[in-house]
Amino acid sequence: MSAVALPPTPKSPGVGARRKDPKQLPTLPLSVFTPPNTGTSDKFPGQPSPSTLHPEEIIDAHVLNASGDLAGWKSETGQTIGGRVRGIVLSLHGAQETDVEKVVQDAASASSSTPILAIAVPFKLEDGAPASPPPYLASGSSSKPTIALTTTFTKPSQAAIDALSWALAQKFTVNIDVQSDLQQEGGWEALVDLITKATASPGAKKGKTVLSNILPPPDDLALPIVKLLTHPSYRTYQDQTASLSLCANLYVNFLPPAWGAPTPPTPPAAEKTEAEPEADKASRADVKEKNEWKRRIKMYIGPAVEAFGFQRILFGSSPAAPLSGSSSASNAGDWFELARESFAELGLEQEDLDAVFARNARLAYAAPSS
Incomplete structure (x- = not known):
């Protein structure tokens, strides 16, 4: 049998042909796959510890004192945050109208190691737009x-x-202390309606609005956190916070909450002993109470951050205007630690912490442009 001739073998594409139109593949830097060369560990770095995450600087956006006296605030913050404070917003809420102008002049001219970024003077919404403002x-x-x-x-x-529309058209920043019962039917809707209608005209979008007493909102500490998760008031808070975030130039103050109890202190680190003294027992109780507050606070921070981001939340150390018979006292230093830890434990970045504790206040209370 004669041999059958095989067809010629097709030529394979040469190297040049393969390189003619190469496929572009995404590339990542080698640093992504290389652990840090610390000499002590071959692990990737984790999130920074909440205990070590501190704001670079602080602007306290709510220091409440009708007389303008900062002595009490300084004594509470001196050893805790005094060295980081770069400015404050002084609220004269509750000051008599006849005294406001003098207090403003005195506060503006007083020499202090703590600069006053802004002075918030009393303004009554129920009086309507002023015909002849002071x-x-x-x-x-x-x-x-x-x-x-x-x-x-x-x-x-x-x-x-x-009144609110007039104030915003004049380029003022207006801090609204929400003292209505938001848990009643229509409570949240009335607040949203006020902001929406007051900012309806183009001129009213020149100013800024800051809401107090909604982050965290008034709450009943007797209600367990596990029940709060499914409680109608919490679901309403989530929904209405999202609605408020749609309003232009609106910020929220992060203040000591009106929960019918003083802000828990930060206990000092206690040394371990064989026999636990009464002081250590009290300290352990303080730690337990503080952790309980943090868990509840973080439940309210979550929806607020989802709605407003970290760019429209302002840290302030004074509670909202005290109600008659309220026991919601707060030490400025204790609240700062509680607020800082609550945010830090959410795993946020340094720049987000700096925004909440300083940068946002500068933007909200900046002098209006002409």
Whole structure:
């Protein structure tokens, strides 16, 4: 049998042909796959410990004192945050109208190691838009510190809408202390309605609004956290916080909550002993109470961050305007530690912590542009 001739073998593509149109593959730097060369560990770095995460600087966006006296605030913050404070927003909420101008002048001229970024003067929403505002509310005022407004919201009215719209059109930053019962039917809706209608006109979008007493909102500590998760009030808080975040130029103050109890202190580190003294037992009780507060606080921070991001939340050390008979006292230093740890334990970045504790306040209370 004669041999059958095989067809010629097809030529394989040469090297040049294979390189003619190479496929572009995504590349990652080798550093992604290389652990840090520390000489002590071959593990990747984890999240920074909450105990070591501190804001680079602090601007306290809510220091409440009707007389303008900062002595009490300084004594509470001196050893805890005094060295990091770069400015404050002084609220004169509760000051008599006849005394406001003098207090503003005294506070503005007083020499202090703590700069006053802004002074929030009383302003009544229920009085409507002022026909003849006092001199310190004159339109276009370029006074330093910046003049802001502080007011209280209790119930909706056309006068309140007109007053807030006027203030925002004058480029003021308005701190609204929410003292209405948000848990009642229509409570949250009334607040959203006020902000929405007051900012409806283009001119009213020049100013900024800061809400107090909603982060965290008033709460009942007797309600266990496991039940709070499914409670109607918490679900409403989640929904309405998202609604508020849609309003232009709106911020929220992160203040000591009105929970009918003083802010728990930060216990000092106790040494271990064989026989536990009574002081150590008390310290352990303080730690337990503080951890319980942090768990509850973080439940409210979560929806607020989802709605507003870290860019529209301001740290302040004074509670909202105290109600008659309220026992929600707070030490500024204790609240700072509780607030810092609550945010740090969420695993946020350094820049986010710096935004909440300083940078956002500068933006919210910056002098209005002409």
